Amino acid sequence: VDAYARSGAGDVTAVLVTGASGLIGRSLLPLFGDHDQVWALSRRERPPADRVRWIVGDLTAHRLPAELPSGVETVIHLAQSEHYRSFPEQAFDIFEINVASTARLIDWARRAGVTRFVYASSGGVESRGGYYLASKKCAELLVENYRSLLHVIVLRPFFVYGEGQRPSMLIPWLVDAVQNGRPIRLEGRDGMRLNPIHVSDAAAAIHGASRLESSEGFDVAGPEILTLRQVADTIGRHLDRAPSFVHSHESPTELVGDITTMTRLVGAPRRTFDSGIADLCRGVRTADRDGVGR
Numbered sequence: 001v002d003a004y005a006r007s008g009a010g011d012v013t014a015v016l017v018t019g020a021s022g023l024i025g026r027s028l029l030p031l032f033g034d035h036d037q038v039w040a041l042s043r044r045e046r047p048p049a050d051r052v053r054w055i056v057g058d059l060t061a062h063r064l065p066a067e068l069p070s071g072v073e074t075v076i077h078l079a080q081s082e083h084y085r086s087f088p089e090q091a092f093d094i095f096e097i098n099v100a101s102t103a104r105l106i107d108w109a110r111r112a113g114v115t116r117f118v119y120a121s122s123g124g125v126e127s128r129g130g131y132y133l134a135s136k137k138c139a140e141l142l143v144e145n146y147r148s149l150l151h152v153i154v155l156r157p158f159f160v161y162g163e164g165q166r167p168s169m170l171i172p173w174l175v176d177a178v179q180n181g182r183p184i185r186l187e188g189r190d191g192m193r194l195n196p197i198h199v200s201d202a203a204a205a206i207h208g209a210s211r212l213e214s215s216e217g218f219d220v221a222g223p224e225i226l227t228l229r230q231v232a233d234t235i236g237r238h239l240d241r242a243p244s245f246v247h248s249h250e251s252p253t254e255l256v257g258d259i260t261t262m263t264r265l266v267g268a269p270r271r272t273f274d275s276g277i278a279d280l281c282r283g284v285r286t287a288d289r290d291g292v293g294r
């Protein structure tokens, strides 16, 4: 199924996107059409862009920005704390953005007559621990209470990757490790199993979710289940470097999203890992050739 066709492109929509400047948000904004009204929230002033009106606001503040627009049909809440790994030092930054702002935003949405709230949770919420995932789970539990009032769509992305992603995330970290000959630790022989999704497919799924007429919840993940060894070997092929591995005796973790519901509701992910990672690796090779970052 073509995700774009399924998403009802052509309908006019009025949407408010938080986290619009992030990895997924940057790929999502261009998917809205000329007639859509798109407001995007950021902590920073941003130059006006085609079809996008930027609102400045900090979601750690205890009030939502005063100038949230009227007439919004859909809120897409993608913002997350950039300190999400810094527990306990940044616990309250994580809490304010991931939990409290979600609570404020969906309550604003209800009062403002918004019909749909799309929330980006995380793929790890059911299987892993930690403060960040606990904050995502809390927010899921809170927003689900609003299902009788508006369409609530909870998405759980698994290992989104794409250009311009922060280097500490798994896939860019692996690219850097392969490029610089750093060993990659594998649980057992082949390591964790995962199905990473290219950011263009994740954005298409979220765009599709912004047109759904019912409350839903689904994983957002890629088309192939790979071991970490396969991921690293694919990266190595595109960088022309053989990855090096060290092994632990743990049994391999499995962090695999089930794409059945995503495929039915908004379309299947289209980019293979080989094709998606080729773009990222091309960028790395160009930067290396040009001496960027040295």
Ligand SMILES: NC(=O)c1ccc[n+]([C@@H]2O[C@H](COP(=O)([O-])OP(=O)(O)OC[C@H]3O[C@@H](n4cnc5c(N)ncnc54)[C@H](OP(=O)(O)O)[C@@H]3O)[C@@H](O)[C@H]2O)c1
Pocket (backbone or CB within 6 Å): 018, 019, 020, 021, 022, 023, 024, 025, 041, 042, 043, 044, 057, 058, 059, 060, 077, 078, 079, 080, 081, 082, 097, 120, 121, 122, 123, 156, 157, 158, 159, 160, 161
């Ligand atoms: N990428 C993945 O692999 C992945 C996996 C699982 C779940 N997710 C979830 O998917 C969503 C989008 O992920 P992403 O990778 O696109 O995120 P990202 O690149 O880390 O971007 C985070 C966004 O949050 C905004 N933000 C941070 N602090 C803020 C604050 N105090 N007030 C307002 N906005 C703030 C930032 O906007 P400004 O800097 O412009 O203010 C930025 O656009 C997140 O909720 C994330 O938890 C992503």
